Amino acid sequence: MPRAVLIVMDSFGIGGAPDAAQFGDEGANTLAHVMEATGIDIGADRSFLPNLAALGLFDALKVASGHGKTGDSARHGFWGAATEVSKGKDTPSGHWEICGLPVRFDWGYFPHTEPAFSLDLLDAIYVDAALPGSLGNVHASGTEIIKVHGAEHVKSGKPIFYTSADSVLQIAAHEEHFGLERLYELCLTAKKHTDKLNIGRVIARPFVGESEEDFTRTGNRRDFSVEPTGETVLDRIAAAGNRTFAVGKISDIMAHRSIYATRKAHGNDEIGRETLKALDDSAEGDLVFSNFVDFDMLYGHRRDPEGYAQALRNFDAWLPSLIEKLKSDDLLIITADHGCDPTWHGTDHTRERVPVLGLLGTQSHAVSIGVRNTFADIAETIAAHLRVAAGPHGQSFLDEISPHDA
Numbered sequence: 207m208p209r210a211v212l213i214v215m216d217s218f219g220i221g222g223a224p225d226a227a228q229f230g231d232e233g234a235n236t237l238a239h240v241m242e243a244t245g246i247d248i249g250a251d252r253s254f255l256p257n258l259a260a261l262g263l264f265d266a267l268k269v270a271s272g273h274g275k276t277g278d279s280a281r282h283g284f285w286g287a288a289t290e291v292s293k294g295k296d297t298p299s300g301h302w303e304i305c306g307l308p309v310r311f312d313w314g315y316f317p318h319t320e321p322a323f324s325l326d327l328l329d330a331i332y333v334d335a336a337l338p339g340s341l342g343n344v345h346a347s348g349t350e351i352i353k354v355h356g357a358e359h360v361k362s363g364k365p366i367f368y369t370s371a372d373s374v375l376q377i378a379a380h381e382e383h384f385g386l387e388r389l390y391e392l393c394l395t396a397k398k399h400t401d402k403l404n405i406g407r408v409i410a411r412p413f414v415g416e417s418e419e420d421f422t423r424t425g426n427r428r429d430f431s432v433e434p435t436g437e438t439v440l441d442r443i444a445a446a447g448n449r450t451f452a453v454g455k456i457s458d459i460m461a462h463r464s465i466y467a468t469r470k471a472h473g474n475d476e477i478g479r480e481t482l483k484a485l486d487d488s489a490e491g492d493l494v495f496s497n498f499v500d501f502d503m504l505y506g507h508r509r510d511p512e513g514y515a516q517a518l519r520n521f522d523a524w525l526p527s528l529i530e531k532l533k534s535d536d537l538l539i540i541t542a543d544h545g546c547d548p549t550w551h552g553t554d555h556t557r558e559r560v561p562v563l564g565l566l567g568t569q570s571h572a573v574s575i576g577v578r579n580t581f582a583d584i585a586e587t588i589a590a591h592l593r594v595a596a597g598p599h600g601q602s603f604l605d606e607i608s609p610h611d612a
Contacts, residue, residue, distance in 0.1 A: 208535035217502035219426040219545020219558025221271030234556035239549040243511035263561040270559040286575035300543025305438035306585030313373035314404035371554040373406035426470025429458035441583035442465040448491035451484035506546025539564040
């Protein structure tokens with residue numbers, strides 16, 4: 207029985223979403239605008255990301271959004287793009303849909319006002335968590351808000367509450383002065399109240415340092431997410447007696463359901479190393495599922511196209527080490543959960559199509575899978591490959607990439 211590897215390049219959109227205008231994102235294109243902003247010729251320069259190009263990344267960009275040209279990059283593997291049908295452009299929606307569960311309902315969101323959180327919500331959390339109050343209570347950048355409120359937080363013991371355009375309550379607190387475990391407990395307490403508002407996540411954002419000059423967020427972030435509201439491909443893999451190795455924030459996003467092993471890691475480099483270790487530990491029928499978070503967290507939201515471009519180069523340089531570990535019947539899929547165009551207005555995610563690239567074993571020919579109607583096609587392809595039950599959403603493209611179609 208084969209294995210599967212699913213890599214999510216967090217926020218690596220390629221434009222072209224047919225409903226982008228509904229989200230205020232018409233024209234957003236993470237890959238194309240990173241290249242344009244850093245002086246890379248989209249139509250000709252294949253020295254940028256050569257390994258992803260060989261899998262058809264620039265062909266996928268062309269069919270998704272019309273940028274660049276096709277026919278001169280894909281050399282092996284399969285390539286295409288996928289359109290999100292979930293109602294949100296947030297992390298849980300993208301990952302749930304990738305796992306075969308499109309989000310058809312509307313998440314709850316906090317208004318773009320000051321304060322962002324109602325007094326009823328805050329008072330309920332204060333009472334249950336025995337807090338003297340909180341700071342922030344606004345839409346904010348996580349790195350900026352700890353500079354503004356970090357010193358007062360340390361002095362007063364009041365945690366920093368903030369949100370974004372996502373369905374999320376984020377709580378920042380000092381690992382030493384407030385306590386890491388206490389922060390996690392506070393997030394669990396807050397989640398009992400945000401669940402009533404249909405908020406997708408409460409995120410613990412710990413930091414260290416002694417002044418605004420050196421306050422720094424650590425790798426001990428934890429996402430406390432709403433549990434998927436239906437069956438995912440991870441549930442079907444577990445039901446078949448097989449295992450999912452989750453690397454990075456995957457376990458948190460999926461509320462730890464149907465996860466065999468969690469490999470926490472801080473930053474893309476460490477996530478890459480843990481992905482290779484998980485692949486070494488996996489067996490027939492298993493899935494290795496990784497999220498490379500830096501594209502989104504460090505460069506997309508912070509609107510840093512130069513940093514985004516370098517992170518892409520680093521990922522591309524790492525990719526051969528993953529491919530070398532694949533066995534003759536393994537399936538590799540590389541995709542994304544949404545966009546986060548670092549040249550776009552604001553700091554929010556952007557509604558975009560995402561690439562769907564990969565290899566089936568030692569596939570030496572290039573195959574187009576076109577533009578998929580939903581991210582859920584990825585889950586159905588993994589299910590078919592691992593020979594587990596099919597789900598109700600999406601269509602497998604396994605037959606399209608099998609050797610007999612070469």
